[in-house]
Amino acid sequence: MLFDLHEAAANRVSTTQRRNTTTGASAASAMASSLTASRANGLGGLDTAFTSTEDLNCKENLEQDLGDDNSNDLLLSCPHFRNEIGGEYERNVSFSRASAGSPGGSECRLAEPALSTYRTNASISVLEVPKEQQRTQSRPRQYSIEHVDLGARYYQDYFVGKEHASYFGVDEKLGPVAVSIKREKLEDHKDHGPQYQYRIIFRTHELITLRGSILEDATPTAMKHGTGRGLPLKDALEYVIPELNIHCLRLALNTPKVTEQLLKLDEQGLSRKHKVGILYCRAGQSSEEEMYNNEEAGPAFEEFLSLLGEKVCLRGFTKYAAQLDVKTDSTGTHSLYTTYQDYEIMFHVSTLLPYTPNNRQQLLRKRHIGNDIVTIIFQEPGALPFTPKNIRSHFQHVFIIVRAHNPCTDNVCYRQLLSGQTLPCPHCVPEHVPSHCSSHWRNDLLMWLLPH
Template sequence: MSVNVGNSEFMPLPTNPNAKITGVHESLLQECEKDIIWYRDNFFGKAHQNYLALDSPRGPLAISIIRDSDTYKALVRTTSGSERLSVSSSGISIAWWRKAFGLGPSVNNLMESISRNIPVPNLRLCKDPNLGNELLAMEERQVIRSYKFGVAYVGPGQCSEEEMFSNRAENASPKFKEFLNFLGETIELRGWKGYRAGLDVSGSNMTGTHSIYTKWQGYEIMFHVSTLLPYIPGDRQQLERKRHIGNDIVIIIFSESDSPFQLSSITSHQNHVVAVVSPVEGDRYRLTVAPKSGVPGFTPDLPEPCVFGRDAVSRDFFLHKLVNGERASYKAPSFAPKISRTRSVLLYEVASKFLK
């Protein structure tokens, strides 16, 4: 199975002849999780200074600074993310009169040495001991601990989105069912207590009776499987299925067709990474990953040829690629401004609460 780009916004990622199918060997921590750990390790419970800004040329800000031996460390929280910065105390200029009185550098000199992009006049020192917990809680609210990925089946002779959404469960092949078992376990939706990814768990079967779910590396993943979602006779576009899978950032297309899949048929604005999987001889799968224009590159690299099995290492590799694909999509032009606005609101709420 190959893909046809046509006039699509999606472009298949290149393969790397030196890459291999491996398990997870790098940190899966998100940037906000790294910020939380860095703040806990270097600031929390220790004497340090917190500065806030409600309004500035860079929007609302929260800056934490501590002196650790001969180094000043700073965590600069902005609407676009956080910066973990360090500067040697010997590199910070101190006025002679401050030295004479045994004082450290002024706020202006300290901030300018840490970063020249800090709008010092807009900052106010906050001495409230509760601020540290509030800043940690703000970062925790941005940690993503659950993912939802779409899965669609393309049968022999099919090549378009409309055709794949028309497939019913009884038409799906044994190989597709084996692949679903590879992804996760089949769970009953009625009464489901875990992450539901927008699926109906009330028992009315509005989104089908079962789905595919897994816990992986501490994250919950629910798969929206086209053949397990309700089929509506007479609905050419199968809008109920498209409502879920069309809103997934990452979608998997399992194809048993000899015809190239038409990437240009993917019309959802929300879909940003398409992973095309096709079975090959010996219980293995060939993988092509095509991100939308504007999505930055993401690991792990795809080997040449990109073929994996149904073993645990291959599963780790595949799920790792999907998770990193969604995370990379957050940096695309269609998502980055929304995430920045959300972070701006959170920072503003904290600043307005403590700058009374």
């Protein structure tokens, strides 16, 4: 297995010690302010024992992460963020070195360094799908890491409506845990007779949910269970998850309410509706205030928006509106909407949201874009390099920078870069090569917008 429960317990302790940590782009700006204040205090010859309480709190809340020092003419390095500016290695997940090659033959891929024997819990999902639900997904073959946890429906597909048991408890090391387990009969085998297996879902607060199955005959026992009742369910759990303190578990009531709550817990990350902010950066601009105060879109920005989605009238709009007003036009008359595979995406476009004269903060715009996890920064030719530390937001974690080249001509093309506080998305960025407009380029960009 690729799951390390000891690591999960250690992460839980670490997280407990890091409460009230500043997140999002504000982490970068807070770190920058802290470093500036520290340098000022150092130049002034002040004793560190007399620095302000606010400064001390800032140092306690922010780990000393200075960024990755990746910068270019579009994007600057900053604390707490990782930049993909082109030519990076693409992350790959495989069970052996032999299968670790790059499928698809994408021209922007580089050979991945030798794989470490260390395995993390990242990018793992259940690939088993009931036969009646199997279907081929039209996903680009060059994307080797699944971006949706399809295993989130494991409880729905194999447990709901069938006899099973669920247990809840608080483990001393792992914290709150919820376990579901069932014993099921497999198709009879002519050589081995009746076969049984256990399906198990193990949920913790810090760990990606562990789901899977094990043959009953694989459990260490002195006798064949055959058609009897098999192992006690807790004994099966103790064998599969020895790190768990079985004695902390209590059997849950077999009620619709318990089933409903477990379904919500497992499928909370399966949203098919996403909102994305778009900020417009003119030539010579780079700050948040400048971008929010661009009242109208220029031709290059309009051209980009037309490639990205459909301009829709908000009044009476019946699809996903991402908290925009569809009755009274209080959030603007129009917005940008599109679909990709099974997803709906509504864009919060700065120039389509209400503009307030003589208000530099433009709160009617920022209240939407400032709460979006993913934000596109569209740069006209001549725009200054972007840095997340110019943004004041606890929620904006990922920025996709798109620079237009030769806009409004037959040779229009775009460069796109990524800056994220979370793990970089698993797509390679072409090194310093603008991409010409095409459905493939658009699909690449939309793929970046979805959660990974």
